[in-house]
Amino acid sequence: MKIVFFALPSPFATKLQNFLTKYDERYTVPKSLVIVESPAKAKTIARFLGDDYTVEASVGHIRDLIQPKDVKNDKRFSQSIHAENPTLTKFGIETNSNSSTDPLIKKLQQQLGTKSWMPWYVESLKSQKTITQLKRALKKADALYLATDEDREGEAIAWHLVEVLQPDLPVYRMVFHEITEKAILEALQNTRAIDMNQVSAQETRRILDRVIGYDLSGLSRQVIGGGATGGRVQSPTLRKIVEREKERIRFKSTGYWSATAELKSNNSSSFDAKLIGINHKRVASGKNDFNENGQLKKPEEVVVLSEGNAKKLQEQFTNETLTITSIETSPHRRQPKPPFTTSSFQQEVINKLGGSSGAAMAIAQGLYQNGYITYHRTDSPGLSDQALNAARKEVEQLYGMDYLPDKPRTYVTKSESAQEAHEAIRPAGETFRAPKELRNELNKDQLAVYELIWKRTLASQMTDETGETKRVTFEGEDSQQDIQHVIFSSSGRTINHLGFNQIYQGEPEGLTAQGDAVILPDLQEGEKVSANHIDINSHETKPPARFTEASLVKWMEEAGIGRPSTFAATIGKIQAREYTHKSGRALVPTVKAFVATNFLENEFKNEVQYEYTANLNQKLDLIAEGTLDLDDFLNDWYFETSGWESRIDNIQNQIKVDLPRIRHEAAHSVGQNQETDQYIYARYANQKPYVQISIDGETASLPPILPLDELTVKRAKEFIDIASQPDTVLGWVDREKAIEITSTNQVERILGYDPARGLPVYLRNGSFGEYVSLGDFPKWPPMSSKEGRLMKQPHHLKIIKVACSYLQVAANPDDNNAMKIILNEPKRGIGKRSIENIENIAKTEGISLKEALANQKLLKDKPAKAARKLIRNLDSWESKNVDEPVGFRLRELLIDVGYWKEISRMDKAEDKIKILENLLATLNEFSSIESILTTLSERQELKDAPKPTTASLLEMMSAENITIEDAINVLSLPRELPIKEMIIVEIDPPPKKGESSFKLLKDEMITVHNGPFGPYIRVEGDDCGVQTRSISEDDIFSIDLAACLSLLATPKKFQRRQTKTIILKDTEGKPAVDSVSGKPIEVKTGKFGPYVTDGTTNASLQLGDSIEQITGERAKELLADRRAQQN
Known part of the structure; x- marks a missing residue:
C-alpha cells in the first residue's frame, strides 16, 4: 500500500507519507527470513525464493574474539573475578584451570553449564550496521533460515547469528552445495538443527590460533623485532620453505655428460637412441643418481660419463654398427584424474592459468555465489548421482559412446584428514553449461576457471588413454679400446585411443614429451643398425626446486598442515609478513624467514614438527565428530605439566636472562672466513637483514630480497668491505648502488581479494603517500643477479637491440623478427621493397627469413654479396670460438659483420661502445646461450605484463582504517x-x-x-x-x-589552477637527474594527463604507470624512449 499526496503542503505531505510507510510495514504479511554469508549469494538466492522470503547477508562473521587490550573495559569484566585469570587478559579467553578431573564432579559441572574455556566474543565494528539490519528484518519474519556454508566456519556463523539475534521464532539450518533453484528448494524441505560439534571444532580452532599465534608472535618479536609473527599453521609451513632453501645451500652441483646416437637400419628412416650403459655399468643420467654433495649414490653400479670419455665414445662408435639385443612391448594405459578438491583445484589453476592460490579461491567464490559451480571448499573428489548423470550425458553428446566407460567412475580421497562433507567442485545444476554459453556472462578469468572445472569434471567420467609402449635396446662392442661395451636405448609410444585427453590435457606420465614423439620403425631382435652420428652434451645437476604456491599447497595437504580452505590465506600471510618474496613463481625465503624459523626450531623442538600441527588437526576432526570434548582437549594441551603454558613460560624466562645467546643461535651461519677463522652470520634486526662477522664484529646491510643460497662468504665479505666506505648507499653493494632500494621504501600489505577478478588488493606506500592497487606489479629479478643486470640494460637503444638480435639469429636461425632488424645493420643496400619480396618468399615456401635470404636471386651484385657475407658469418657462429664466453663470441661476430666498425663512426661513439661493452660483460656471466635467450624472452614478458590499476586514497581515508570495500570502491x-x-x-x-x-x-x-x-x-x-x-x-x-x-545546472566556478608538480627522488633521497640532460626530473599533471620532464623532453606516463608508483629509474626510461621516438 503506497499512497503519495502531491497537492498537500510539502511538510504535511512528508509526515503523512512517513506514517503510511510505517503502517504499511507494520501490517505487511510476515515473510521467512533467510540469512546467507555474502550479498552476492543473497542476490542470487532471492531470485529463486520469490516474494515469500526475504534474503539478507551476514557478510561473514558478525562476532570475533575480543582483543586483549579491550578486556578490562568490557562490561563483563569484574576486577574481583577476572583479575587473576591470565588467559583472559592475554588472549581474551576466560579459563577455569581448576576444572575437576573427577568424572562425577565433571558431569555435575557439565549439567550446570560450567565450561573450562569461555571465549569472550564481541560484535565487530564492521558488522554493527549489518546486525541492526538483520534484527529489523527479523521483526517482520515468521521463521528464520540460516543458510550459511556447510563447513565449520559456516556452522559457527549460524550459531553466532542465533546468539546475537536471539530469535523467538522457529529457526532452521538450511544447507546446500550449489546455488541452483532445485538445490535451494530442496534445502528448504530438508532443514536440520545447528551442528554444535562442528561449532565446537571451529571454536577450538579459533582458540588454538589465538593462543599459539599470540604466544609465538610475542616471543618472535622479542627475539627478531617488530613485524615478526608465528602461528599454528603459518610457522610449520614457513619452516618447510626454509628447509628447502637450506637444502639448496648445502647442494653441490656436479657435471656429467650424455650421448644421443642417430641410428638407422637398412630399411628405415633414422631415429634417436640415448646412451644408458658403458662397460656393463649404468650411465648416470640425472639428479636421482647423485646426492646433495655431488657424489654418486651407488658408485658400484653407476658410472659418470666424463667429457673425455664422451668424446672418445663419439669418435669410437660413430659410423659403427650396433646390434638390437631386446625389444620390449607393453600396453599403455592412463586413467583420468579425479574431479577437483579444493587443494587440487588451487594447484591446477596456479599451474595452468598462473596467479596465486588466493586469486584462484576468490574467483571460485564468485562462481559459486552466482550459481555457476558447486561449493569450492571440499576435501572430496566424489560426484553425486546427479553430477555423474550430467557428466556422462555431456560426454556422450560431445564424443560418443566410445569415450564413455560402461559404468560411472567413482573416486574417494586418499587424505586421512579429509572431511568429505561435500562433493567435488563441478559445474552446478542437473545439466552442465558449456563454457561457450557463458562468454557474455563471465569475465576472462572467471571463464578460464569455469572451463578448467568443466573439462576436469567431464574428463573424470571418460575412458582411459590407451596405446602401446615399445623400448628397444642396442649394444655395441670394441674390445680394443677403453670403452669396450655400450648400451643405447630408444623408447616410443603409440596412442590408439585418446580417451579423456580428448578434452583435458594433463601432465604427461612415464615418457617425456620428447620420448612420446619418437616413432620407431619396425625392428627385429638381432638386427644391425648403424650409428650415423652421435651428439654429446654436458649437464649439471640442479639443486632442489623452490616451492611454488602450487607445490606448497600440495605439500600442506599431504602433510596434514591446515585445511584446504585456509591454504591460500596462510601462503598470503607468509608473503605479506615479508617472510618470502616471489622470483617468477618460486617462493624465496628471506633472512627474516631463516631467523624466525631457526628461533622456533631451537626453542620449540617438538612443537615445530609437522606431525604436531597435523595431530592438532586430527583432534579438531575428533571434536567435529563428537568423540572428543573441547574442554578435555584444551585442558590437556594447555594446562598439563608439560603443556603449552609451561613451555611458553620457560622460554619467556630464558629470553629474559639470555636474549643475546638466543638471538645469536637464531642467526643463519653463512660460513667460515678461511683467512681469519671467523664465522659470518646473516641476521635480522630493526626490520632489516644484515651480515655480521662473529658475534660482535663489523656489519653490513643486505638487499632484502637476496636469496641466501647466493650469499657466500666471499659475497658477505664484499658487503662488509664496501659498507666501510663512506660513500656507500645504505651499506648496499651494487654496480649502480641501488640493489632493489624500492623494496625497503615500499611498504605494502594485502587488504583482500577483488571477488570479481580474483586479484589481490594492496595498500602500498609509494613515493607520494599511501595508495591502493589491484593486482601485482611485475616482479623483476634483483640487480644482484645476472638476469637482473641483463634485463636492466638499456634495451631501448638501437645498438643494444641490434646486438641482441645478432645473438638471437645466430642461436636460432628461425627468428624472423631479429633477422629483419639486422638485415641493414650495418647498411648493406637491401631496399625496403626487396625485404618485402624476400619476406613473401619465406611465407610462401614456409621457410625462415634467413633461409630465404640465402636462396634469393633478387638482389643486385653489391647487396647480394653483403647478404652472402652475413649468412656465412651467421652460419660459422656455432663452430667458432665455442669454448669462449658468449659476450666474447658476440663481439667477434659484430666485428666480422662490420657493425662494430659502424658504431665507431657514430656520434658519441665512445659512449656507445662503452654501453655495448657493458652488455657483453653481462653476457659473459651466463653459462649458455639458451639461458640468455630465456632471460631476454622473460624480460619481454615482464615488459608486456599488464600493470595493476592504482588509485590514491581519499582525504577521509587512512592506512589504519581503510577496508577492502573502501579500496575496491576507490579502484572502481x-x-x-x-x-x-x-x-x-x-x-x-x-x-x-x-x-x-x-x-x-x-x-x-x-x-x-x-x-x-x-x-x-x-x-x-x-x-x-x-x-x-x-x-x-x-x-x-x-x-x-x-x-x-x-x-x-549551476554556473561553473572558475579558479586559476597551478600545474601539479612533483620532484622525483633517487635512491639516496636526492633529486633524480636525467642521465642525458643532467637536469632534475619532475612529474607534472598537464592538459593531457600526468607526464615526466627534465625541462627539455616531456614523456607521458604509459599504460600501467601511475603518479603513485613512478620512480626516478622509470622516469629515465620514459624520457629515453621519448628521445628515441623523436630521433
Whole structure:
C-alpha cells in the first residue's frame, strides 16, 4: 500500500507519507527470513525464493574474539573475578584451570553449564550496521533460515547469528552445495538443527590460533623485532620453505655428460637412441643418481660419463654398427584424474592459468555465489548421482559412446584428514553449461576457471588413454679400446585411443614429451643398425626446486598442515609478513624467514614438527565428530605439566636472562672466513637483514630480497668491505648502488581479494603517500643477479637491440623478427621493397627469413654479396670460438659483420661502445646461450605484463582504517552514469556570456572521478562540450544522475589552477637527474594527463604507470624512449 499526496503542503505531505510507510510495514504479511554469508549469494538466492522470503547477508562473521587490550573495559569484566585469570587478559579467553578431573564432579559441572574455556566474543565494528539490519528484518519474519556454508566456519556463523539475534521464532539450518533453484528448494524441505560439534571444532580452532599465534608472535618479536609473527599453521609451513632453501645451500652441483646416437637400419628412416650403459655399468643420467654433495649414490653400479670419455665414445662408435639385443612391448594405459578438491583445484589453476592460490579461491567464490559451480571448499573428489548423470550425458553428446566407460567412475580421497562433507567442485545444476554459453556472462578469468572445472569434471567420467609402449635396446662392442661395451636405448609410444585427453590435457606420465614423439620403425631382435652420428652434451645437476604456491599447497595437504580452505590465506600471510618474496613463481625465503624459523626450531623442538600441527588437526576432526570434548582437549594441551603454558613460560624466562645467546643461535651461519677463522652470520634486526662477522664484529646491510643460497662468504665479505666506505648507499653493494632500494621504501600489505577478478588488493606506500592497487606489479629479478643486470640494460637503444638480435639469429636461425632488424645493420643496400619480396618468399615456401635470404636471386651484385657475407658469418657462429664466453663470441661476430666498425663512426661513439661493452660483460656471466635467450624472452614478458590499476586514497581515508570495500570502491572510479534520453540543462542563474543551456544527448555519459585536485563530475558531449563540477568526498560513491544534473545546472566556478608538480627522488633521497640532460626530473599533471620532464623532453606516463608508483629509474626510461621516438 503506497499512497503519495502531491497537492498537500510539502511538510504535511512528508509526515503523512512517513506514517503510511510505517503502517504499511507494520501490517505487511510476515515473510521467512533467510540469512546467507555474502550479498552476492543473497542476490542470487532471492531470485529463486520469490516474494515469500526475504534474503539478507551476514557478510561473514558478525562476532570475533575480543582483543586483549579491550578486556578490562568490557562490561563483563569484574576486577574481583577476572583479575587473576591470565588467559583472559592475554588472549581474551576466560579459563577455569581448576576444572575437576573427577568424572562425577565433571558431569555435575557439565549439567550446570560450567565450561573450562569461555571465549569472550564481541560484535565487530564492521558488522554493527549489518546486525541492526538483520534484527529489523527479523521483526517482520515468521521463521528464520540460516543458510550459511556447510563447513565449520559456516556452522559457527549460524550459531553466532542465533546468539546475537536471539530469535523467538522457529529457526532452521538450511544447507546446500550449489546455488541452483532445485538445490535451494530442496534445502528448504530438508532443514536440520545447528551442528554444535562442528561449532565446537571451529571454536577450538579459533582458540588454538589465538593462543599459539599470540604466544609465538610475542616471543618472535622479542627475539627478531617488530613485524615478526608465528602461528599454528603459518610457522610449520614457513619452516618447510626454509628447509628447502637450506637444502639448496648445502647442494653441490656436479657435471656429467650424455650421448644421443642417430641410428638407422637398412630399411628405415633414422631415429634417436640415448646412451644408458658403458662397460656393463649404468650411465648416470640425472639428479636421482647423485646426492646433495655431488657424489654418486651407488658408485658400484653407476658410472659418470666424463667429457673425455664422451668424446672418445663419439669418435669410437660413430659410423659403427650396433646390434638390437631386446625389444620390449607393453600396453599403455592412463586413467583420468579425479574431479577437483579444493587443494587440487588451487594447484591446477596456479599451474595452468598462473596467479596465486588466493586469486584462484576468490574467483571460485564468485562462481559459486552466482550459481555457476558447486561449493569450492571440499576435501572430496566424489560426484553425486546427479553430477555423474550430467557428466556422462555431456560426454556422450560431445564424443560418443566410445569415450564413455560402461559404468560411472567413482573416486574417494586418499587424505586421512579429509572431511568429505561435500562433493567435488563441478559445474552446478542437473545439466552442465558449456563454457561457450557463458562468454557474455563471465569475465576472462572467471571463464578460464569455469572451463578448467568443466573439462576436469567431464574428463573424470571418460575412458582411459590407451596405446602401446615399445623400448628397444642396442649394444655395441670394441674390445680394443677403453670403452669396450655400450648400451643405447630408444623408447616410443603409440596412442590408439585418446580417451579423456580428448578434452583435458594433463601432465604427461612415464615418457617425456620428447620420448612420446619418437616413432620407431619396425625392428627385429638381432638386427644391425648403424650409428650415423652421435651428439654429446654436458649437464649439471640442479639443486632442489623452490616451492611454488602450487607445490606448497600440495605439500600442506599431504602433510596434514591446515585445511584446504585456509591454504591460500596462510601462503598470503607468509608473503605479506615479508617472510618470502616471489622470483617468477618460486617462493624465496628471506633472512627474516631463516631467523624466525631457526628461533622456533631451537626453542620449540617438538612443537615445530609437522606431525604436531597435523595431530592438532586430527583432534579438531575428533571434536567435529563428537568423540572428543573441547574442554578435555584444551585442558590437556594447555594446562598439563608439560603443556603449552609451561613451555611458553620457560622460554619467556630464558629470553629474559639470555636474549643475546638466543638471538645469536637464531642467526643463519653463512660460513667460515678461511683467512681469519671467523664465522659470518646473516641476521635480522630493526626490520632489516644484515651480515655480521662473529658475534660482535663489523656489519653490513643486505638487499632484502637476496636469496641466501647466493650469499657466500666471499659475497658477505664484499658487503662488509664496501659498507666501510663512506660513500656507500645504505651499506648496499651494487654496480649502480641501488640493489632493489624500492623494496625497503615500499611498504605494502594485502587488504583482500577483488571477488570479481580474483586479484589481490594492496595498500602500498609509494613515493607520494599511501595508495591502493589491484593486482601485482611485475616482479623483476634483483640487480644482484645476472638476469637482473641483463634485463636492466638499456634495451631501448638501437645498438643494444641490434646486438641482441645478432645473438638471437645466430642461436636460432628461425627468428624472423631479429633477422629483419639486422638485415641493414650495418647498411648493406637491401631496399625496403626487396625485404618485402624476400619476406613473401619465406611465407610462401614456409621457410625462415634467413633461409630465404640465402636462396634469393633478387638482389643486385653489391647487396647480394653483403647478404652472402652475413649468412656465412651467421652460419660459422656455432663452430667458432665455442669454448669462449658468449659476450666474447658476440663481439667477434659484430666485428666480422662490420657493425662494430659502424658504431665507431657514430656520434658519441665512445659512449656507445662503452654501453655495448657493458652488455657483453653481462653476457659473459651466463653459462649458455639458451639461458640468455630465456632471460631476454622473460624480460619481454615482464615488459608486456599488464600493470595493476592504482588509485590514491581519499582525504577521509587512512592506512589504519581503510577496508577492502573502501579500496575496491576507490579502484572502481571513475563511476559511469549513462544518459538514457536527451536532457536539456538550464543554467541558473544564466551566465552573462555564452549559452544559458546545453543538451545532454542519449548514450552520452556523466562520469565521477577522484582527480589530482579532488573529486569531480565530468561530461563531454556534442552539444555541451566538456563540463566539470567539483563535488565533496562524501558524495563520490553515492551521487546519482539527478544530483549531477542539479550540479551541472549551476554556473561553473572558475579558479586559476597551478600545474601539479612533483620532484622525483633517487635512491639516496636526492633529486633524480636525467642521465642525458643532467637536469632534475619532475612529474607534472598537464592538459593531457600526468607526464615526466627534465625541462627539455616531456614523456607521458604509459599504460600501467601511475603518479603513485613512478620512480626516478622509470622516469629515465620514459624520457629515453621519448628521445628515441623523436630521433
